[in-house]
Amino acid sequence: MPWTNQPGNGSGNPPPGGGGRGPWGRGPVGGGQPPDFEEMLRRSQERLKRILPGNFGGPGFGSGGLAIIALAIVAVWLMSGIYVVSASEQGVVLRFGAFAARTAPGINYHLPWPIETVDIVDVTHPRQITIGDRPTESHDADQSEDITQEGLMLTGDENIVNVNFVVYWVIKDAANYLFNVDRPDAAIKAVAESSMREVVGKSPIEPILTQDREPIQIEVRDLMQKTLDTYGAGVTVTDVKMQKVDPPDEVLDAYRDVQAARADQERMRNEAEAYANKIIPEARGKAARIVQEGQAYKQRVIAEASGEAKRFLSVYEEYRKAPEVTRKRMYLETMSGILGSSNKVLIDDSAKGVVPYLPLPQLKTNDSRSVTVTEQPMSASQPTPAGTTP
Amino acid sequence: MNRNGLFLGGIVAAIVIIVALFSLYTVNPREQVLLLQFGAPQRLVTEPGLHVKVPFLQQAQFIPKMLLNLDAPAEEVIAQDKKRMVVDAFARWKIVDPLRFYQSLYDETTATMRLTPILSSDVRRVLGSQTFAAMLSGKRAELMVQIRDEINRDADGYGIKIVDVRIRRADLPPQNSQAIYRRMQQERTREANEFRAEGEEISQRVKARAEREVTVLTAEATRESEILRGQGDAEKTKVLGAAYGQDADFFAFYRSLEAYQDAFPGDNTTMVLSPTGEFFRYFGAPGKK
Numbered sequence: 133m134p135w136t137n138q139p140g141n142g143s144g145n146p147p148p149g150g151g152g153r154g155p156w157g158r159g160p161v162g163g164g165q166p167p168d169f170e171e172m173l174r175r176s177q178e179r180l181k182r183i184l185p186g187n188f189g190g191p192g193f194g195s196g197g198l199a200i201i202a203l204a205i206v207a208v209w210l211m212s213g214i215y216v217v218s219a220s221e222q223g224v225v226l227r228f229g230a231f232a233a234r235t236a237p238g239i240n241y242h243l244p245w246p247i248e249t250v251d252i253v254d255v256t257h258p259r260q261i262t263i264g265d266r267p268t269e270s271h272d273a274d275q276s277e278d279i280t281q282e283g284l285m286l287t288g289d290e291n292i293v294n295v296n297f298v299v300y301w302v303i304k305d306a307a308n309y310l311f312n313v314d315r316p317d318a319a320i321k322a323v324a325e326s327s328m329r330e331v332v333g334k335s336p337i338e339p340i341l342t343q344d345r346e347p348i349q350i351e352v353r354d355l356m357q358k359t360l361d362t363y364g365a366g367v368t369v370t371d372v373k374m375q376k377v378d379p380p381d382e383v384l385d386a387y388r389d390v391q392a393a394r395a396d397q398e399r400m401r402n403e404a405e406a407y408a409n410k411i412i413p414e415a416r417g418k419a420a421r422i423v424q425e426g427q428a429y430k431q432r433v434i435a436e437a438s439g440e441a442k443r444f445l446s447v448y449e450e451y452r453k454a455p456e457v458t459r460k461r462m463y464l465e466t467m468s469g470i471l472g473s474s475n476k477v478l479i480d481d482s483a484k485g486v487v488p489y490l491p492l493p494q495l496k497t498n499d500s501r502s503v504t505v506t507e508q509p510m511s512a513s514q515p516t517p518a519g520t521t522p
Numbered sequence: 523m524n525r526n527g528l529f530l531g532g533i534v535a536a537i538v539i540i541v542a543l544f545s546l547y548t549v550n551p552r553e554q555v556l557l558l559q560f561g562a563p564q565r566l567v568t569e570p571g572l573h574v575k576v577p578f579l580q581q582a583q584f585i586p587k588m589l590l591n592l593d594a595p596a597e598e599v600i601a602q603d604k605k606r607m608v609v610d611a612f613a614r615w616k617i618v619d620p621l622r623f624y625q626s627l628y629d630e631t632t633a634t635m636r637l638t639p640i641l642s643s644d645v646r647r648v649l650g651s652q653t654f655a656a657m658l659s660g661k662r663a664e665l666m667v668q669i670r671d672e673i674n675r676d677a678d679g680y681g682i683k684i685v686d687v688r689i690r691r692a693d694l695p696p697q698n699s700q701a702i703y704r705r706m707q708q709e710r711t712r713e714a715n716e717f718r719a720e721g722e723e724i725s726q727r728v729k730a731r732a733e734r735e736v737t738v739l740t741a742e743a744t745r746e747s748e749i750l751r752g753q754g755d756a757e758k759t760k761v762l763g764a765a766y767g768q769d770a771d772f773f774a775f776y777r778s779l780e781a782y783q784d785a786f787p788g789d790n791t792t793m794v795l796s797p798t799g800e801f802f803r804y805f806g807a808p809g810k811k
């Protein structure tokens with residue numbers, strides 16, 4: 133960041149010509165009136181004339197060139213007091229080392245060195261300090277090792293966590309920032325580290341990795357602010373942001389595996405539920421089918437039975453009118469129906485002796501079904517094979 | 523007059539400038555000045571600004587007024603419970619009595635050299651009297667205050683004040699870290715296994731419950747179905763019983779005929795029979811028997 137590296141201008145040196153600092157002419161000139169340089173220049177020249185011997189630079193003295201050079205040097209010296217404070221900055225003017233004024237953004241003038249000096253600090257732009265892993269900016273292996281070590285800290289339950297965080301801060305009071313603490317930026321970093329470690333050291337690892345980030349950030353910020361206030365550092369810690377909070381690399385895989393296990397658990401649950409959601413409705417459907425089938429059976433059986441009963445009753449009605457004849461007719465009809473459509477082997481009682489020679493297996497193989505009806509002990513003597521053609 | 527006068531003027535100016543250089547000094551807000559006269563402290567100047575001293579006779583000794591840093595190197599401390607830890611602490615201090623400071627420590631460099639061992643040993647002593655667990659608790663802030671007070675006591679007479687001591691790091695030595703990593707790994711593995719086993723449990727539970735439900739559903743449906751079938755059969759029995767009961771003999775005859783028809787349905791039945799019986803009554807002898 134361009135503004136992280138600008139803690140004023142050291143202690144005793146005037147700013148280089150006042151130029152090269154932000155855009156000229158930009159910035160509000162609101163509060164004070166812009167200094168009138170010509171007027172100042174003129175006045176100081178007069179003062180100079182008064183101080184120096186009366187005839188110096190007068191027409192009676194021959195070396196006018198020397199005077200012009202002297203004047204030019206003086207002019208440059210005076211000009212060196214011009215400086216620009218940009219919109220986000222504040223100037224602190226010291227006169228012989230004593231605090232003289234704060235200057236607002238715009239073009240400003242201070243009496244040249246060694247009378248007055250100015251320190252310009254950026255008071256608006258937040259500055260940041262990153263602690264822990266940084267985007268690799270150094271190629272030095274030792275240093276990057278140091279940086280990873282920097283983020284490793286012990287938690288309250290004696291685990292180790294790798295915390296990478298950024299502290300944002302602004303200068304609250306430029307004079308305090310400049311004069312109260314030796315190397316304030318280093319102090320802020322050290323305080324940030326120790327505060328984070330103090331807070332993390334009180335908490336078990338699990339909440340640090342998960343839900344407690346926000347409270348930790350706030351606690352660290354408050355602790356830092358409190359400490360820096362006791363130093364009178366003149367800064368405000370605006371924000372502490374934990375960027376990456378991980379278990380150390382050595383155990384990262386194990387942590388990832390826990391995540392995977394959690395996902396596995398979820399997956400198994402989902403699969404089981406999907407299975408349940410599939411088989412239960414199917415079973416419900418099947419149950420409905422079974423019930424319907426039962427219902428269908430019931431209705432079918434009842435309908436058939438009542439039909440059968442009606443049929444029987446109808447026949448019986450007629451049978452009663454002429455039982456003997458009807459009985460005989462029905463018998464004969466039935467038998468003719470049965471015998472008419474089947475293969476027959478008639479064996480008279482007198483042909484009893486051939487029975488053993490009947491090719492029964494052959495008869496059987498000819499047909500899928502064969503029934504042997506033997507009404508009485510047979511006594512036919514003449515075999516009467518008939519209808520054995522397939 | 524002119525040439526000599528100018529020369530004289532120049533000399534006077536040079537003397538004035540030299541005297542001014544040796545008699546004037548500026549004090550900025552970061553520092554204060556102890557005026558020494560032939561090395562003996564004379565006066566303390568804390569007000570920033572332009573100040574005058576007697577040239578050559580007096581000397582201005584600049585002494586910092588800011589809050590200064592004191593870093594102790596990271597070192598191993600053995601806690602009360604014999605656990606080792608690497609502690610990296612720093613202190614912030616300032617000079618409250620410049621005269622005493624000047625007499626005892628002289629300047630910041632010497633002060634750092636003298637104060638660093640004090641910080642180290644006090645850190646060691648205070649933390650050594652504590653268990654390791656105390657470091658990892660709310661007690662840490664208290665311990666830091668205690669260290670600060672110890673140093674202030676030890677550094678009494680140096681004209682300084684320790685404003686704050688902070689423990690930047692209190693970590694385990696690398697070999698202990700490895701042990702912790704192993705433990706963490708084991709814990710995670712255990713946790714992962716637990717999750718997976720729980721997943722298996724949930725899965726079994728859900729599936730079994732679903733299967734039970736399926737079985738129950740099917741059984742209940744079967745029960746209902748059987749009841750219905752029974753009702754149907756009962757109705758059938760009742761209806762047929764009522765019908766057939768009117769003439770049991772005829773029923774037997776009628777039903778037998780029907781059964782014959784059903785039993786010998788088609789042309790693929792082979793019968794071996796003798797031509798006797800009712801059906802063949804007229805088969806051999808057309809006359810009356």
